[in-house]
Amino acid sequence: MSKLSAQRLEVAREIIARYPDPRSALIPLIHLAQEQDGYVAEDAMEHIAELVGCTPAEVYGTGSFYEMFKFHPVGRYVVSICTNISCLLLGADELLEHAERTLGVRAGATTADGTITLEDVECIAACTLAPCVQVNYRYFPNQTPGSFDQLVEDLRSERVEDVPPHGTLARVRQHVDPDRWAGTGTAPPPTAERVPGPALPSGSGAAR
Amino acid sequence: MTYTPVPPIVTARLGQYDDAHTLARAVETGAYGALRTALGQTPEAVMEQVKVAVLQGRGGAGFPAGNKWGLLPAGKFPRWLVVNGDESEPGTYKDRILMERDPHQLIEGALICAYAIRASQVFIYVRGEMALAQERIADALNDAYAAGYVGRRILGSDWSMDITLHWGAGAYIVGDETALLESLSGRRGMPRPKPPYFPAAIGLYDDPTIVNNVETLSNLPWIVEHGGEAFAALGSEKTNGTRMFAVSGHVKRPGTFEVGSGQVTFRDLFYDERLCGGIREDRKLKAFIPGGGSAPWFFEEHLDLPLDPTVVGPAGSMLGSGAIVVMDETTDMVRAAWRLVRFFAGESCGKCTPCREGVSWLQRIYERILAGHGRPEDLALLEDVGWGISPGPYPGAGVHPGDAAFPFPPRQTTICVLGPSAVAPVMSSLRRFRDEYLAYIAQATAPEATVA
Numbered sequence: 001m002s003k004l005s006a007q008r009l010e011v012a013r014e015i016i017a018r019y020p021d022p023r024s025a026l027i028p029l030i031h032l033a034q035e036q037d038g039y040v041a042e043d044a045m046e047h048i049a050e051l052v053g054c055t056p057a058e059v060y061g062t063g064s065f066y067e068m069f070k071f072h073p074v075g076r077y078v079v080s081i082c083t084n085i086s087c088l089l090l091g092a093d094e095l096l097e098h099a100e101r102t103l104g105v106r107a108g109a110t111t112a113d114g115t116i117t118l119e120d121v122e123c124i125a126a127c128t129l130a131p132c133v134q135v136n137y138r139y140f141p142n143q144t145p146g147s148f149d150q151l152v153e154d155l156r157s158e159r160v161e162d163v164p165p166h167g168t169l170a171r172v173r174q175h176v177d178p179d180r181w182a183g184t185g186t187a188p189p190p191t192a193e194r195v196p197g198p199a200l201p202s203g204s205g206a207a208r
Numbered sequence: 209m210t211y212t213p214v215p216p217i218v219t220a221r222l223g224q225y226d227d228a229h230t231l232a233r234a235v236e237t238g239a240y241g242a243l244r245t246a247l248g249q250t251p252e253a254v255m256e257q258v259k260v261a262v263l264q265g266r267g268g269a270g271f272p273a274g275n276k277w278g279l280l281p282a283g284k285f286p287r288w289l290v291v292n293g294d295e296s297e298p299g300t301y302k303d304r305i306l307m308e309r310d311p312h313q314l315i316e317g318a319l320i321c322a323y324a325i326r327a328s329q330v331f332i333y334v335r336g337e338m339a340l341a342q343e344r345i346a347d348a349l350n351d352a353y354a355a356g357y358v359g360r361r362i363l364g365s366d367w368s369m370d371i372t373l374h375w376g377a378g379a380y381i382v383g384d385e386t387a388l389l390e391s392l393s394g395r396r397g398m399p400r401p402k403p404p405y406f407p408a409a410i411g412l413y414d415d416p417t418i419v420n421n422v423e424t425l426s427n428l429p430w431i432v433e434h435g436g437e438a439f440a441a442l443g444s445e446k447t448n449g450t451r452m453f454a455v456s457g458h459v460k461r462p463g464t465f466e467v468g469s470g471q472v473t474f475r476d477l478f479y480d481e482r483l484c485g486g487i488r489e490d491r492k493l494k495a496f497i498p499g500g501g502s503a504p505w506f507f508e509e510h511l512d513l514p515l516d517p518t519v520v521g522p523a524g525s526m527l528g529s530g531a532i533v534v535m536d537e538t539t540d541m542v543r544a545a546w547r548l549v550r551f552f553a554g555e556s557c558g559k560c561t562p563c564r565e566g567v568s569w570l571q572r573i574y575e576r577i578l579a580g581h582g583r584p585e586d587l588a589l590l591e592d593v594g595w596g597i598s599p600g601p602y603p604g605a606g607v608h609p610g611d612a613a614f615p616f617p618p619r620q621t622t623i624c625v626l627g628p629s630a631v632a633p634v635m636s637s638l639r640r641f642r643d644e645y646l647a648y649i650a651q652a653t654a655p656e657a658t659v660a
Contacts (some may be wrong), residue, residue, distance in 0.1 A: 015232070018370070018372040018374060020329070020413065021393065021394075021413055023393060023395075024374075024392055024393055024394050025394065025396035026394030026395075027215065027375060027376070027377050027391065027394060027600065028374065028375050030377070031336075031375055031377065054394075055440050056340065061396065062394060062395055062396055063377075065379060065396040065397060065557075066336070066376070066377035066378050066379050066397075067377070067379065067382050068336045068376035068377040068378035069377055069378075083458075083547070084298045084501070084547065084548075084551055085298050085299060085501060085533055085544060085547055085548055085551075086298070086299055086456035086457050086533055087498070087534060087619075088543070088544070088547050089456075089457045089458060089533070089539065089544070090457075090458075099376055122296075122298070122338075122380065122551050122554065122555070123296060123297070123298040123501070124337055124549070125295055125296065125300060125301035125304045125335070125337070125338065126301060126304075127298075127299050127300070127301055127454060127456035127457075127462070127531070127533070128301075128454060128455070128456045128462035128463050128464070130456060130457075130462075134337065136339075136342070137336075137337050137338070137339040138339060139340075164646045169336070169339050169342065169375065170339055170342040170346060171343060172342075172343040172346040172347050172350075172373075174346045174349050174350060174372070174373045175350055176349075176350075176359065176370075177353065177354065179355075179357075179360070180353045180354065180356075180359040180360055180361060180362075181360070181370060182359050182360040182368035182369065182370050183370065184328055184368050184369055185286065185288075185328050185329035185349045185370060186286075187328065187368075189285030189286065189328075190285070190326055
């Protein structure tokens with residue numbers, strides 16, 4: 001519902017500084033907003049627009065192209081059942097049908113208790129573990145209707161430890177000590193005297 | 209051809225150690241040694257080694273990496289290296305394994321490339337849905353920056369290089385390198401027309417840019433360490449080194465395998481006990497997809513072809529991204545084709561009309577056939593719509609377009625190959641399993657009652 005918090009704003013500035021053009025940070029910043037609220041809120045999009053120097057419409061226009069961004073609240077867990085070719089061959093459609101029946105929602109919808117949003121998704125790159133399910137983008141391979149029921153039960157009673165709430169994509173961020181960041185992306189081009197490679201920027205610390 | 213295992217290159221470390229992703233294990237087993245070697249040579253010498261190696265791109269198109277780098281216009285800076293880790297082709301997940309299990313090998317490879325092409329900065333674009341890969345690469349980069357392998361004055365030399373980890377957010381089309389660059393610029397991931405300008409001339413921020421696949425770059429440390437000639441000596445005459453293949457579907461032991469490039473046949477791969485071990489329950493093979501969802505299908509008569517792009521191409525398909533999907537005799541081919549068509553329809557970015565309108569039209573025809581409302585004229589319509597996206601006539605065309613050998617690479621009325629990719633499963637299944645389509649249509653109930 002909100003702008004980026006002070007702490008996330010600091011992270012956002014750090015992300016922006018790693019690109020020669022702030023607009024490149026747009027998608028990572030939408031992820032940051034989604035991490036904060038569980039979905040991408042309007043105020044956050046306006047804040048991001050300010051930070052990267054574009055209009056809020058451009059933030060929404062770009063963000064809405066990508067399937068992972070949700071522009072309305074979703075469940076704490078987004079459960080994505082892959083139904084593409086390799087999973088289809090090993091029973092994904094039957095698994096999806098089972099999931100819809102037992103959860104009482106169609107793919108795309110959220111359960112009444114707000115725990116689970118069910119999704120029917122395309123290839124999630126785990127084809128030899130078919131049929132495969134992701135919960136908030138963590139893999140749960142070789143599912144059967146029985147194991148799926150168990151997974152749902154575990155999610156509901158918060159017994160699944162390794163899955164952060166929806167929106168938190170990676171729990172480890174890139175963080176570069178300013179003394180180590182070289183600023184090569186904005187350094188002057190290499191010259192005959194400064195071979196090999198791009199030259200160091202003058203002075204110390206980050207280039208920007 | 210009998211299968212002979214070869215020493216792995218890109219999976220050597222991860223095949224041996226569960227903690228191959230940590231800096232300690234990576235360095236102990238030689239990581240960043242090749243980078244040190246490379247920094248002792250001129251960038252031109254490093255590029256020359258890669259040209260000698262003839263390292264064909266492992267992302268799908270197969271263009272040799274050294275030649276691609278050679279297309280950069282001389283003296284133009286800044287220039288960028290972008291690592292394409294947006295692997296999303298149905299059936300593919302080799303790059304995910306490399307990113308999750310041996311991120312330092314990828315970072316070292318990217319640094320070697322950056323040095324050789326004199327890049328200004330490196331961006332690693334990782335597919336959004338791969339949370340673990342993002343965490344592992346972030347961890348690896350943080351450690352490598354702190355230890356002096358990335359960033360300012362690398363390994364104590366006067367060469368510096370920054371690497372930025374970038375996240376995607378779920379869009380198959382971003383695997384196309386120009387769409388990837390649009391996405392990395394903070395825009396909708398829609399491909400750019402090419403030719404005339406390829407990314408090497410006008411890429412990220414309109415600067416010269418090299419986009420290389422994860423597996424491609426992961427080969428570089430080995431090449432620098434052992435030399436381009438040693439790499440060229442591996443594999444078959446026409447394709448060098450090793451290649452990773454992910455085999456899924458109806459085989460007994462699905463998995464990823466690194467094999468000598470061009471030295472293994474599909475039969476070896478599917479049936480050898482050391483590889484997939486046969487079709488499940490010893491059933492009969494019906495068809496297989498040799499190179500990801502975009503590839504025209506192969507059948508039993510193609511089993512003895514080697515996994516060599518120079519052989520698979522003229523035979524009418526491609527090895528693409530190394531994804532092989534096996535379908536046994538129980539598979540419903542109409543449904544299988546529909547599922548791939550539905551995927552491409554959903555992933556069409558909407559820029560080109562034939563793809564945006566045509567592929568979703570194909571999807572609607574399939575859904576009507578599967579729902580029991582197929583019409584006899586639907587088969588010709590499928591061919592006709594497919595024809596509009598990827599037109600013929602092709603050499604050896606018969607009476608129906610569907611009788612023709614599916615041409616590969618396809619002709620296209622679109623900017624990128626996503627549209628023609630959707631036509632591949634349609635033509636492949638129609639050509640071979642027409643009776644299955646006819647059976648659906650014969651059972652069709654009358655369409656909704658018309659108002660008299």
